[in-house]
């Protein structure tokens with residue numbers, strides 16, 4: 727019975743996922759189609775500034791589509807263990823600081839406080855970048871207005887990193903599921919596909935690390951990551 731329940735839940739998640747993804751694909755496609763049709767109309771001429779504005783929207787929405795499709799493909803490859811990783815000794819503190827710098831350029835009002843020791847981990851830096859982009863973007867999306875605190879400390883042979891916000895948090899009944907593929911907390915306004923945290927977890931597991939979440943409604947959410955340290959940087 728419990729297997730049947732699991733299978734049903736997975737099927738339901740997949741159906742929800744298909745409707746979410748079709749909606750998520752349609753929105754940018756709608757913009758691209760609408761603005762290009764407008765630009766191509768024979769009966770109207772647009773000044774250069776307006777043309778540029780429309781083209782920028784088309785450009786951004788095309789990037790959005792690409793990112794979405796990449797996420798879907800990547801999650802399938804992670805699921806089937808066919809995503810190649812390129813492990814190199816990497817400065818995790820620099821990787822995170824780069825992500826933070828880029829985020830601050832885009833979201834000037836978001837306060838991000840970082841405190842990290844300089845350590846080397848054996849990592850695929852592109853994939854680790856993706857994890858921190860995901861966690862930070864989630865905090866911006868689901869905990870709007872909250873500062874984001876990123877901390878790291880060495881615990882024996884591991885680096886323990888936390889990404890915390892003071893947002894609305896996640897109710898206890900959802901905590902066990904948020905790393906599942908396609909899982910989204912029902913009834914929230916922000917859009918998404920439920921793939922981000924699944925991708926984070928698979929990448930962390932490939933690094934022989936751990937990821938887990940602690941959260942209390944109305945207090946905030948803390949994502950925890952443990953990564954094996956290669957060596958300290960003097």
Ligand code: ADP
Pocket residue numbers: 860864865868869891893894895896904909910911914917918919920921922923924947
């Ligand atoms: P998506 O953002 O596409 O829905 P994710 O896998 O990144 O997918 O996140 C899964 C769910 O976890 C989200 O739908 C959201 O409900 C919840 N979540 C993630 N990060 C936070 C956060 N910082 N605060 C509150 N809820 C969060």
